[in-house]
Amino acid sequence: xxxxxxxxxxxxxxxxxxxxxxxxxxxxxxxxxxxxxxxxxxxxxxxxxxxxxxxxxxxxxxxxxxxxxxxxxxxxxxxxxxxxxxxxxxxxxxxxxxxxxxxxxxxxxxxxxxxxxxxxxxxxxxxxxxxxxxxxxxxxxxxxxxxxxxxxxxxxxxxxxxxxxxxxxxxxxxxxxxxxxxxxxxxxxxxxxxxxxxxx
Numbered sequence: 001x002x003x004x005x006x007x008x009x010x011x012x013x014x015x016x017x018x019x020x021x022x023x024x025x026x027x028x029x030x031x032x033x034x035x036x037x038x039x040x041x042x043x044x045x046x047x048x049x050x051x052x053x054x055x056x057x058x059x060x061x062x063x064x065x066x067x068x069x070x071x072x073x074x075x076x077x078x079x080x081x082x083x084x085x086x087x088x089x090x091x092x093x094x095x096x097x098x099x100x101x102x103x104x105x106x107x108x109x110x111x112x113x114x115x116x117x118x119x120x121x122x123x124x125x126x127x128x129x130x131x132x133x134x135x136x137x138x139x140x141x142x143x144x145x146x147x148x149x150x151x152x153x154x155x156x157x158x159x160x161x162x163x164x165x166x167x168x169x170x171x172x173x174x175x176x177x178x179x180x181x182x183x184x185x186x187x188x189x190x191x192x193x194x195x196x197x198x199x200x
Contacts, residue, residue: 039060065154066088067153068088068089068104111130174188
């Protein structure tokens with residue numbers, strides 16, 4: 001019996017440590033990321049082949065943003081290509097005082113916000129200052145780094161917004177604007193560089 005209790009204690013301890021290591025990062029009130037994403041249309045894009053997929057770069061993309069949420073995916077045609085979505089915020093959507101009043105969730109490749117009235121900020125500002133990024137790691141190093149990303153982290157990311165095709169007719173199209181919402185409004189982000197800023 002003592003052996004079972006000892007094992008149970010150590011299992012609970014390991015789970016508690018893992019939960020602590022993955023806890024949300026909380027910041028003081030105020031805008032953490034004042035700058036907006038930088039996007040530039042490509043003059044002569046070159047296709048990128050990954051397994052059976054062909055990626056067509058549409059624009060270079062650079063962003064510094066706060067992680068509002070992350071969701072890992074293991075099922076579906078695109079899960080092997082894009083194992084994670086990151087909901088990212090900048091400007092007013094990087095302010096802890098605003099985010100404390102918004103419930104943010106993800107699922108089925110969607111990003112959702114809920115709040116009690118009165119709204120902390122207008123819906124238009126939420127749309128223009130946040131986005132759901134379908135992340136395609138460019139290499140194993142990037143894939144390993146995104147696994148450690150936590151809600152509340154501030155990231156610096158570089159890569160390309162891409163469309164995705166496959167010979168069997170599979171198509172996935174990226175958004176190229178921060179003004180849209182609903183179906184087709186997510187960015188498909190081929191991620192080449194990632195830097196996690198020091199945590200508070």
